[in-house]
Amino acid sequence: MLAACGQGAGPRARVILAEDAAPKLSDYGFFLDASAHKPAPGVVAYDLTNPLFSDHASKYRYVYVPKGEAATYTPKGPLDFPVGAVLIKTFAFAPDMRQPAEGERFVETRLLIHKAKGWVAYPYIWNTDETEAVYSPVGGRQTINTIIDNGSPEGEGLAINYAVPNQNQCKECHQSGGKFLPIGPKARNLNHVGPAGVNELADWSARGMLTGAPAPEAAPSVPNAFDPAADIGQRARAYLDINCAHCHKADGGASNSGLFLGWNETDPRGWGVHKRPTAAGRASGQNFYVIEPGQPDASIMVHRMQSTEPGVRMPELSRSTVDDKGVALIREWIAGLKPQ
Numbered sequence: 001m002l003a004a005c006g007q008g009a010g011p012r013a014r015v016i017l018a019e020d021a022a023p024k025l026s027d028y029g030f031f032l033d034a035s036a037h038k039p040a041p042g043v044v045a046y047d048l049t050n051p052l053f054s055d056h057a058s059k060y061r062y063v064y065v066p067k068g069e070a071a072t073y074t075p076k077g078p079l080d081f082p083v084g085a086v087l088i089k090t091f092a093f094a095p096d097m098r099q100p101a102e103g104e105r106f107v108e109t110r111l112l113i114h115k116a117k118g119w120v121a122y123p124y125i126w127n128t129d130e131t132e133a134v135y136s137p138v139g140g141r142q143t144i145n146t147i148i149d150n151g152s153p154e155g156e157g158l159a160i161n162y163a164v165p166n167q168n169q170c171k172e173c174h175q176s177g178g179k180f181l182p183i184g185p186k187a188r189n190l191n192h193v194g195p196a197g198v199n200e201l202a203d204w205s206a207r208g209m210l211t212g213a214p215a216p217e218a219a220p221s222v223p224n225a226f227d228p229a230a231d232i233g234q235r236a237r238a239y240l241d242i243n244c245a246h247c248h249k250a251d252g253g254a255s256n257s258g259l260f261l262g263w264n265e266t267d268p269r270g271w272g273v274h275k276r277p278t279a280a281g282r283a284s285g286q287n288f289y290v291i292e293p294g295q296p297d298a299s300i301m302v303h304r305m306q307s308t309e310p311g312v313r314m315p316e317l318s319r320s321t322v323d324d325k326g327v328a329l330i331r332e333w334i335a336g337l338k339p340q
Helices: 167-174 199-209 232-243 300-305 326-337
Strands: 042-044 058-064 087-091 105-114 119-126 133-135 139-149 154-165
Touching: 042 139, 042 199, 105 133, 105 139, 105 154, 119 167, 300 326
Parallel strands: none
Antiparallel strands: 042 058, 058 087, 087 105, 105 119, 119 133, 139 154
C-alpha cells in the first residue's frame, strides 16, 4: 500500500515502527530486489569477527539506522542504537557448503527492530522461489541436505534438522536482565575489516551511523577464533564469548549456572576451570568439572559441545549438529591448560 501511494525505494519508517510485524519482509523496504540481495540506500552490510555457529549456515547481516540518527558507542556491551534502528540477518545454505555461493538459497531472515517500547524480534521464512519471506512468529523446521568440509576430498553429507526460532526462543538468547538486547554488534566484534574492506567501527563512524567511538586501535577487539597465528587462549575465549556468553552471564538466562563466559570475565573459575556444575545431571557425562585442565575428555564443556541430544547439548538453541571446528578449538585449549 505504501509503495502504491508513491513512497520511494528505501526503508519505510511507518512499517518499521508499527505496533505489529509486517506480513512480508518486502513490506519494510530494506532491499531493492525481491530476493533481498541488494540492500536499499541506508541499509549497510556488516559482519562480525566471529559469527555464532548455526548449523553451518551462511549469514548475511545488515544494519539500518534512521537518517539523522546514530548509534552510541559503548566499550563493552552492544552499541546503543536509536529507536527505528534495525538489525537484519539472513540465513542461507548451499547444496555443498564448501562452495557456499553455488546454488545457495535463503531459508530465513530475522529482524531485530528497536521500537519505542524496546527491541522486538520478528522471524521471516522464505518461500521456495526466494521471492518473498513471510512473517512466522511460531518459527518452523526444515530438513537441509548439504555437504560440509570434514577434511576429506568427498566431505561429509548432512541432513540438518534446521529450526527457525519462535519469538519466545528469541527472547531466551537476547535476555539481558529485564531487557531484550542485541548480541553481536559490540565494539569488540565490529573492530575488524568488514564487507566494505575497511574497519567497521571506523566505517560506521564515517557514515554518521555511530558516535563516540575511538580510533580502532583504542577500541576493544577479539581475535578470529580460527586464526592459528593468534593465542589459543584468546581464540577460545572469543569463541565462547560469541557462542555462549549471551546466556552465560550474570544477567543472562543461564546466570544460575555460575558459569560466565563473556570476554570481559577475568576469573578462570568463572569460565569453568575446576568448577563443579550447579545442576548438570546426565548432561555432565559423569564428569566432575566444567573444565578439567589438561583433560578435555574429562570436561563437561566438551561433552556438551559435542552432543546433539536435547537437554545435553550446548548451546541449547541454534544448532542440531556439532560445530567440529569449535569443539576442536576448545579441546586444544583445555588440553594446554595446566592442571591445578
